[in-house]
Amino acid sequence: MASRVTSLAFAALLLVSGASAVVATQYTVGDTSGWTTGADYTTWASGKKFKVGDTLVFNYAGGAHTVDEVSASDYAACSSSKALSSDSTGTTTVTLKTAGKHYFICGVTGHCSGGMKLVVDVAAAAAPAPAPAAPAPTPTPAADTPDTPDAPDTTPATKTPSTPSSSGETTKTPAATDVTPRAKSSTSDATGLRAAAWAVLSLAGLVVMF
Numbered sequence: 001m002a003s004r005v006t007s008l009a010f011a012a013l014l015l016v017s018g019a020s021a022v023v024a025t026q027y028t029v030g031d032t033s034g035w036t037t038g039a040d041y042t043t044w045a046s047g048k049k050f051k052v053g054d055t056l057v058f059n060y061a062g063g064a065h066t067v068d069e070v071s072a073s074d075y076a077a078c079s080s081s082k083a084l085s086s087d088s089t090g091t092t093t094v095t096l097k098t099a100g101k102h103y104f105i106c107g108v109t110g111h112c113s114g115g116m117k118l119v120v121d122v123a124a125a126a127a128p129a130p131a132p133a134a135p136a137p138t139p140t141p142a143a144d145t146p147d148t149p150d151a152p153d154t155t156p157a158t159k160t161p162s163t164p165s166s167s168g169e170t171t172k173t174p175a176a177t178d179v180t181p182r183a184k185s186s187t188s189d190a191t192g193l194r195a196a197a198w199a200v201l202s203l204a205g206l207v208v209m210f
């Protein structure tokens with residue numbers, strides 16, 4: 001019982017840890033450098049696995065820069081005139097809501113061409129979803145494992161009574177066949193027994209006589 005509670009608690013922990021793995025990741029753009037000129041955001045983004053639901057946090061001095069999400073062509077042209085969104089509050093948090101590439105530039109003249117541009121390739125959330133699904137089955141078998149031993153226990157238990165009954169029948173059968181040879185042997189042995197009985201009786205008679 002205690003072990004079952006422990007395994008259930010462990011399964012719950014696995015589920016929680018699996019769920020936490022799905023939780024969106026928050027990325028601080030440029031890390032400690034923040035959103036500024038002279039940083040290399042291509043290098044910063046390389047190797048990172050962005051997924052739908054993740055957030056980008058741009059840190060900069062309010063009003064000194066902007067965070068403009070733009071199209072691919074505007075990203076290439078460093079044009080923010082048709083920005084999809086723009087913010088200059090100093091702390092811009094962008095949630096990556098759709099899969100595919102997202103383009104961000106600074107709208108301040110010269111900053112984008114100077115390197116203040118970021119592209120992130122966002123993977124669909126469906127890809128990380130199987131990962132939590134995988135840990136989920138793992139606790140399920142774990143919970144089943146204690147149940148499985150229980151089931152075999154009851155199964156053999158029911159089989160055990162049936163086995164002796166059938167074996168009892170089989171033992172009865174040989175016993176019946178044994179009876180037949182015994183009957184045959186008893187008739188043949190009967191003469192021997194009678195002879196022995198007569199010998200004993202005669203011996204007893206001899207003892208009595210003396």
Ligand SMILES: [Cu+2]
Pocket residue numbers: 036037064065066106107108111112116
């Ligand atoms: Cu700027």
